[in-house]
Amino acid sequence: MHVFVYFTMFILISSVILASTSILSSVRTERNDLPIVGILAQELRRPPPHKTSYIAASYVKFLESAGARVVPITVNQTLEQYTTLFNSLNGILYPGGGANLTSSGYQRAAKVFYDLALEANSKGDYFPVWGTCLGFEELTYLTSGKLLLSRTNTSGIALPLNFTPDSTQGKMFQGFPADLLKALASEPLTENSHKWSISVESHNSNEELKKFYRILTTNMDGELEFVSTMEAYDFPIYATQWHPEKNAFEWTRPYIPHSPSAIKTTFYMADFFVNEARKSFHRFASQEEERRALIYNFNPDYSGIDNSAFEQKYYF
Numbered sequence: 450m451h452v453f454v455y456f457t458m459f460i461l462i463s464s465v466i467l468a469s470t471s472i473l474s475s476v477r478t479e480r481n482d483l484p485i486v487g488i489l490a491q492e493l494r495r496p497p498p499h500k501t502s503y504i505a506a507s508y509v510k511f512l513e514s515a516g517a518r519v520v521p522i523t524v525n526q527t528l529e530q531y532t533t534l535f536n537s538l539n540g541i542l543y544p545g546g547g548a549n550l551t552s553s554g555y556q557r558a559a560k561v562f563y564d565l566a567l568e569a570n571s572k573g574d575y576f577p578v579w580g581t582c583l584g585f586e587e588l589t590y591l592t593s594g595k596l597l598l599s600r601t602n603t604s605g606i607a608l609p610l611n612f613t614p615d616s617t618q619g620k621m622f623q624g625f626p627a628d629l630l631k632a633l634a635s636e637p638l639t640e641n642s643h644k645w646s647i648s649v650e651s652h653n654s655n656e657e658l659k660k661f662y663r664i665l666t667t668n669m670d671g672e673l674e675f676v677s678t679m680e681a682y683d684f685p686i687y688a689t690q691w692h693p694e695k696n697a698f699e700w701t702r703p704y705i706p707h708s709p710s711a712i713k714t715t716f717y718m719a720d721f722f723v724n725e726a727r728k729s730f731h732r733f734a735s736q737e738e739e740r741r742a743l744i745y746n747f748n749p750d751y752s753g754i755d756n757s758a759f760e761q762k763y764y765f
């Protein structure tokens with residue numbers, strides 16, 4: 450063969466090798482396409498026999514819809530067990546509900562993971578945290594060390610978001626299509642199910658909250674302006690007082706919006722957070738441990754049939 454042919458073959462083969470190693474290394478160093486996110490369980494007010502806590506299945510579906518797998522984090526585990534889970538998971542979601550914000554198994558686990566997340570992220574070990582409704586309120590308590598909530602008339606109402614001028618500096622809505630942002634600002638696409646809120650005034654007059662979280666959106670309950678979406682300035686910590694997971698996955702209440710824009714809101718929120726989890730490289734010590742921890746070990750019950758706010762619930 451002519452030397453030129455050898456040379457061309459050499460170039461071709463080496464570029465194939467180069468391309469494949471760079472694909473492999475970019476997958477390994479920049480993105481974790483196998484994210485696993487923990488969801489906190491919480492105590493039951495009226496526990497069925499042999500059950501102590503629950504997770505609403507809509508939070509599981511929310512994360513799964515964007516490409517994450519889910520591990521339930523039950524209450525009352527030891528610090529050592531929570532630390533092992535922290536080092537195995539790529540993020541955590543604090544769901545809504547009715548657990549006590551200052552003294553409950555939910556609060557204790559939330560605090561353990563919050564403290565571990567602050568420490569890890571400060572050292573460059575990425576670990577995102579998300580709070581929805583009660584989880585949002587819990588984050589205001591964990592960050593400020595105080596219960597600063599005010600009573601609002603917001604149980605069971607869908608609202609449009611009032612974006613703050615600062616919201617364009619935030620990360621959460623960056624990936625949203627322009628027409629969806631417009632719809633969010635003008636149509637009632639965000640479902641609120643809370644009796645307590647952090648008012649914009651309380652937020653801004655508490656030093657810890659003010660310097661820790663950027664307010665992305667606010668809402669009015671008629672009289673009081675409250676924070677409805679926030680994210681930490683220096684940590685991957687995100688929270689909505691409203692319920693992005695309900696639009697696509699809960700059907701038990703007439704005020705939950707299900708329009709095409711409402712369903713996209715569920716998806717783009719989940720997509721945002723799961724992409725954050727893809728930046729974390731924690732993993733289980735073994736595949737066996739991972740399999741034993743996953744939510745697939747449990748089956749949800751159909752609770753919507755008993756007038757629960759949730760169609761399906763996992764009991765633990």
Ligand SMILES: *[C@@H]1O[C@H](CO)[C@@H](O)[C@H](O)[C@H]1NC(C)=O
Pocket residue numbers: 492501502524525554
């Ligand atoms: C957690 O522990 C407390 C105190 O021991 C106990 O009262 C409670 O029932 C436990 N909760 C669950 C869900 O196991």
Ligand SMILES: *[C@@H]1O[C@H](CO)[C@@H](O)[C@H](O)[C@H]1NC(C)=O
Pocket residue numbers: 549550551552
């Ligand atoms: C939460 O627990 C604390 C401490 O037990 C208690 O003082 C407070 O009233 C509880 N809050 C609610 C809303 O039940």
Ligand SMILES: *[C@@H]1O[C@H](CO)[C@@H](O)[C@H](O)[C@H]1NC(C)=O
Pocket residue numbers: 602606671
């Ligand atoms: C609460 O808000 C609803 C509208 O969502 C309104 O109909 C009702 O009058 C309000 N209640 C009070 C006590 O302001």
